[in-house]
Amino acid sequence: KLRVAMITSESGLGDRSFNDMMVEGMKRAEKDFDAEYVVVQPRAVSEFQSAIARAAAQGFDIIVGSSFDMIKPMQEVAKAFPDQKFGLVDVGPDPLGPNIVSTVTKDWEGSFLVGWIAAKTTKTGKIGFVGGKDIPIIHRFFVGYYYGAKMANPATEVFESYSGTFTDPAAGKEYTLALINQGSDINFAVAGATSAGVIDAAKETKTFAIGVDSNQNYMAPGNVLTSMVKRVDNQAYDMVKSVSDGTFKGGEVKYYGLAEDGVAAAMDDNNKGLIADAVLADVDTLKAKILSGEIVVPNYFDLTPGQKEMGTPPMATPPSVANAK
C-alpha cells in the first residue's frame, strides 16, 4: 500500500482552501491508487520542519505539503533524506530540489475570469473583494480580479477590503455588508472560513458573492454567481499518482492554469442562469486569448510597483499593487 503524509499549512484543515482541497485530492487518490494518507496539522510555521522530518523518518512514500513557508524546511529535510519523495503544492516557479516536485497554480488567471464576469454582470458598476488577511497570496487573487474587471469595463469600481481573519464569518459578513452599502453588488470572497460570511451576506441582501478554491455555488444557490475553483486537489492527486505509476520526477515544477484546468469559473446547476449567455460566450473567447498568450494576466508576484501590465486606457494601480515589494 502506498503511504502518503500530508502536512497542512499552519491554518490547518477547515480553511475551505488549499488544505481542505488537498484532502479532497487525497481522498480520490486513496481510492484510485490503493493508497492511504494521514494529515498532520502543525500549529505554527516553526513546526513545519519537525513535522516533515519526522514524517520522512517514518518512511512515507511521499510527503506532500502546501504553503510557501514550507519551502525552506522541506528543502532542508529533502537534503537529509535524498531517497524520500516530496511534493509541495501551490508555490513558486523555482525548482526546489532533486527529490521535490512543486506546482504553481495560476489562480490569478481564474480570478481574472471571475473579475471579468463580475464587471459584466454588475448592475451598479461597482464590485467588491473581501480578503482574509492582508497577505500576498490574497493580493494575487485581487490583482487578477481587478484587471479582469477593468478589462471588461474600465469604468467599473473595484473595492478592496481585508477582514483580517480567516476564521470569523461574522466579520466577513460585516465587511461585505459595508461594501454592499457602498453600492457593490458582487463580492469576491477569498477569506477561508470568513468567506462563508460573505456568501451569507449575499444571500441576505440578494446580491452576489463569488466563491473561491472549491466550488461554493451550492452554499447559497442563486446568490453565488460563480466560484473561482482552484484545483489544488488535482495537484495533490497527481503527485500521488506520479509515485504510484513511477513517473515522479524530482525538481519538476508543474503549472496548473486555465490551460491545465487547474483553475476555472465553476458552472453548475446552482448558478445556472445567473450569468448572461452572452457573457458566458465571451468567457470562452477570453479563455482562448489567455491560452494563446494574447492576454497575459499579471501575477502579483511579478509586478513591480506602479506597473501597469495591461489594458487600455491606462488604469489606476490598486493600493496593494502599489505597495508590493
Added chain:
Amino acid sequence: MSETPLDVVSISGVVKRFGDFTAIHDASLTVRRGEVHAIVGENGAGKSTLMNILYGLLPRDAGTIELFGRPVTFSGPAEAIAAGVGMVHQHFKLAPSFTVADNIILGSEPLAGYGRIDRARAERDTAAISRRFGLDLDPRAVVGALPVGLRQRVEILKTLYREAQILILDEPTAVLTPQETRELFATMRTLAESGHSIVFITHKLREVLAVSNRISVMRQGRIVATLDNEGVTAQEIAGLMVGRSVLLRVKKAKAEARDEVLLKVDGLEARGERGEAAVDGLSFAVRSGEIVGLAGVQGNGQDELVECIAGLRRPVAGSVEICGTKAVADPRRNRAAGLAYVPADRGGVGLSLASGIWENLTVGHIEEFGRGPFLAIKAARARAAELIRRFDVRGATLDKPAGSLSGGNQQKVQIARELTRDARLVIAEQPSQGVDIGAIESIHRTLVEMRDAGRAVFVVSADLDEIFSLSDRILVIYRGRIVADLVASETDPETVGRYMGGLEEAPPAAAASVSEAADHVH
C-alpha cells in the same frame, strides 16, 4: 447538665479539630433564658470557635447541642438563624457599599412579588425595630460610611430582625467608646429583660462584672468554670483564665520626658475617603520618653491622622516630622526615619492573612536578613520562631497562615513585628484590641519599656481604660482637631469622655448623668 426549662442552649461535650490541632476539647455550657452569659478566656482559648459551631458556621467533630431542649445540628447559619440564633462577629460581617436596610434584611428580605424586594417595607421595618430597641439608625445610610458603633447596631439589628432568641456577641466592645459601650449594655439588658438570651464574649473583666448574670471561663478548649456574677472579683476570673495571677494594671514609673521631639505634627489637614475634611489643622508633639494617648470617638479623624504620619495618606496641608525628618507620603521613608506602627485594621493593613506567620513577622525587617539581594530565610524564620515564643502567640507555627490565628493572637503577631523594630517612635492603634488580659499586660509592659528606653510612644485608642493605664499625656481629638491636651495623672475618664463627645471646650464641670453612667462601667 441541668434539665430546667430555663436552659435555652445546652452544649455538651463538643469537640472541634482543625487538621491535627484540637481547638475545642470537650466543652460544655448552658445558657438560660433571659440571661446575659459572659464567656471569657485567653486568646485562642476557643471562644469564637465554640460560638461559630453554635451558629452553624463550623461543623463539630463530636458532642451535642440542644436548643430549647431539642438536639440540633446546623449545616449552616441559615438553619441556626431559623432556629433563633443570631451572632454578631467582632469583625463585622457587613457589606460596606450597601445601605443599612439592605444589610439588615439580607437573607430574609421582604418581597413585593416577582422576587422584588419591598424596599419601602424594608426601610419601615428597619426603622421600626431600631425604634423598638432604642437603636437609632437611618435605614438609608450606606454602611461603609458609618462609624464603628453604628455598624455594630446594624449587626445587632440584623439578628433582631430575624427574631433571634439567642444572641451571640463576639467581643462587641473592643472598638467601642465608653459611651457606646454603655449604650450597648443598656440594649443588652433591655433585650435580656424581654426574654432574649445573650452570650457575650469579651476580654474586659470589668464589663463582665458589670453586665453579665453568669460567667463561663474557657481555657485551652474547655469550659473550666461557670460562675454566678455575685461576689466574684476580676482578679479571681483572671486567675481562672490564665492559671496564674495577673496584674490588671501595669505599674509604671513616672515619665521622664526628655526634650527631644520625635513626632511633630504641625497644622496638619487631610481629607477622608469621600473628600471630607477629616483632619483640620491639627498640631501636637510627642517627645522621647513619654507615652501620649490620643483619645477620641472613632471617625473623628484619628485614622486619617495616623495614616498621614505613617505615609499612607497625603496631607492637604501642614507637615509631620518623624525624629527630625520630614515625613512624606511613603511608608518606607517614614519607617526608615524611625517609625514603628501597629495599625488597627490588622486584616487589611497590618497583616497578610493568607501569608505564613513567619512572613508576616519578617515584613518591615527584610533588610535585616541577608546581604545584598539575598534573603536569609533561615535567620528570618529563626527570629520569627523566637518572636512567637517571646510574645506568646498561641497556636502559631511558622508556616501557618496568619488568618488561621485567633483574633488576639493576630494582634500579637503585629505587635511582635512592630515593637521589635529599631524605631524611636512607636504608634500603636488600639494595641490591646481583642487581646486577653494576660497579653494586654505584656503588651502594655512592652510599651512602657519602650518609653523608659527613651522612645516616644503614641497610642491611639477608643478604650479609655487603655488610654489611662498607659498614657503620660492625653490628647483628645474631636472633629479633626485636638480639643484637649491633659496630663494623665491630673484628669479622669469622665473629663476625657466629655471632651470626646465634644461637650466641652474648657475645663469641665461635672455633668452628673454622664459620670453616673460611667461608674456603671468602670
Added chain:
Amino acid sequence: MDADLAFSAIRISTPLIFAAMGGLLTYQAGMLNIALDGFMIVAAFAAIAIAYATGSLTIAVAGGVACAVVMAGLLALFNLRFRAHIFIAGVAVTFLAYGLTALLLRGILGEEGVFSSNTIPNFPPIAIPFIKDIPVLGRVLSGHTLLVYVAYLCVPVVAWSLYRTRWGLRVRVVGEAEDAALAAGIRVERIKVQTMLLSGVFCGLAGAYLSLGYVSLFANKMTNERGLIALAAIFFAKGRPYPTALVALLFGTATALSVRLPQMTGAAPQLLQLIPYVVTVLALIVVGLRNARGRNRHGAWKFDVT
C-alpha cells in the same frame, strides 16, 4: 451611511452584549469568568447542529443555550466543588470547548472547519411598527432580527434583577462581602452556581446569535475572542449593566467604523482594525484620569485588587 453605520454597530455589539451580561453576573458574584468564549462556541455549534437536524430555530436556540449551560456547569463544578482556581479552570474549559466543537464538527456533521446548509432557517428581520417610520432612527432601530432586540432588552432585565430583586441583592453581597452573605445564612455556593449557569444562558444566546442570527453557519473558533472583549467591557464598567452595555456598544461602533473606512482612507487594514482596541484603551484612560483626579491629591494610597 451614518444610519448604516449605527445599524451595523448595533448588530456587531449584540453578541458582545449578550456575553457581557453573562460575564457581568459572575463578576458581580465575585467570580472572574474567563470562559465566556468557551460557552459561546459550544452554543454556536449546538445551535447550528440542532437547527440543521430539526429545522426549528426555537429548539436550536434552546439547545444551544442548554449546551452552554452544561459547560457553565462544568466550570462551576470544577471551581466550586473541586476548588480549581476559576482562572485556570476557565482557560481550560475554553480550550476544551474549542477542541470539542472542532472534533464534533467532524464527528457529527462530517465537516472540517466550517458547516453551513441551506436547509437551516433564518431569523427574519423585524420591522417595528411606528419606529420604522421615524426618519433616521427607524433605519437604525428597525429591521434587526429577534435576538438583537432580545440582547438589548436583556440589559434592563439584568439591571433590574441585580438592583431590584432579592436574588440580585444576594448576588451583589456575595460578590462584595462573601463572609457577610455567609453569616446572613445565604447559600453562597448556590448563588455562585446560579450566576455561573446564567452566564451560560447568556453566552448561549450569544453563541446561538453568532451562528444562527448573525450568520447562518458554524466555523471553528468563530467567536474570535468576543468573550474576551466582553470581559474587558465588564471590567471597564466594573460590572454595572448599563455602562457595560455602553462599552460594548462603543467597541461595536468603533468596529463598524473600521469596517467602513478602507474605501474612504485607503489606509492599511491592520491600522484600521486597530481602531476599536485603541478607542477602548483611550476611553479607559479618560475614565481613569477622571477618577484619579482629586483622589491622588489627598486620598489614601490605593492599589485595588482587580
Added chain:
Amino acid sequence: MSTEALDAAPSFPLAGLVKPLVQPLVAVAIAVLVGGLLVLALGENPIEVYSILVHGSLVGWPNFLVTLQMMSPLLFTGLAVAISFRAGLWNIGAEGQMIMGALAAGIVGYAVDLPTALHIPLALIAAFAGGLAWALLPALLRVWLNLNELVVCLMLNPIALLLSGYVSTHLLKAPGPTNKLPDIADTAALPTFSLYSQVNAGFVIGLVLCLVFAVVNGGTKKGFEWKIMGLNPRFAYYGGIRVPLQAVLVMMLSGGIAGLGGAEQVLGEYRAFYDNFSPGYGFDGIAVAMLANFHPVGVVLAAFLFGALNGGSAVLQMMTGLSKYLVQVLQFIIVLILAAQFSWAFLGSRRKAPPAHAAPAAPKEE
C-alpha cells in the same frame, strides 16, 4: 476576583517538588482515564493512542527534541505570567509582549551588522526591551490611574498583533509571498541542534531564566516582597515595600521575559520575524503558569507536559489519522483535572471548604 483568591485554593500541583507529587499523579491518572473514554467514544483504541503520544514525545532523540522545541516558548510565557500573577498583577498580555519582543529581535537581527558575540546579545536585549515596553503601559496605568491591567492587556494583545502585522506587511516587509521581515543575519541566529527540531539555544536561556527566578522567588528580598505584595498589597505597602515601583518592575520583567520568548522564536526557530507567528503561546503560558502554581520550577514541568502533548500530537496524527483537536481536548482535560483538588475531596476528610477567612471577600473598587 481578588489576588487572595489566588490562594483560596492553595497548593496547585507541580509546585513544590516532593510532597505535592502524589496529587498530580492522581489527577493525571483521572485525566488519562477520562481522556481514554473520549478516545474510546471516537472509536479508537485508547491504549494505542496513549502509547503513541508517549512514544512520540519522549522516545528517541528526534521526538524528545521536538518536545523541547514545543516547550521552549512556553518556558518564557509561562514564567512571565507566573512572576506577575504571583505578585498580584494579572498580566495576561504575554502574547502581545512576546510579539513585540519578537519584532524587536527581528529588526535588530537583520538591520544591524555585528559579530555574533555582540549581535545575539543585542538582539536579546532588544527583544527584552520590546516586551518590556509593551508591559509598561498597563503597569503605569495601573500604578498611576489604578486601571485594571487585565483590561489593558486584553486590548494590547490585538494591538501588538496588528501593529507588528503592519510593520511586517507594509513597512519592512521582506520580498516574497510571506508577510515577514527579512531573514536575520547568521550572526544573530541562535544555534539549533538537529534537523528534526528547531530547539535552540533559546531553550537553554528559558531554562536558566526559570532557575534564576526560582532562586529570586525563593531566596531574595525582592522575591519575598513580590509574594507579600501579591497576597496583600496594602500590607506590603504599609510594611515599607514600594509596591507601585515593584509593580512596575515586575510587569517590566514579566514583559521582558515574554519578549525574550519572542527572541527565542525569531532568532532560533523562525530566523525572521513572521507576521502572526504565535499560535497562542501567551495564552498557553497562562495555563502553564497556573498549573505550576506560579513556581518557576513548576513552570518547567508544566511546559514540559504541554510540549510533550503537542510534540506527541504530530506523531499521533501521522500514525492514526486522528485530529490535532483530540490532543487539544486531552491536554485541557488534564489541565482542568490537575487544577482541581480532587485528592482532598476524596481522600481527605470530607469537610466543606473552611469559612473563607484567609481569603476575605473579593474587594471591589467602589
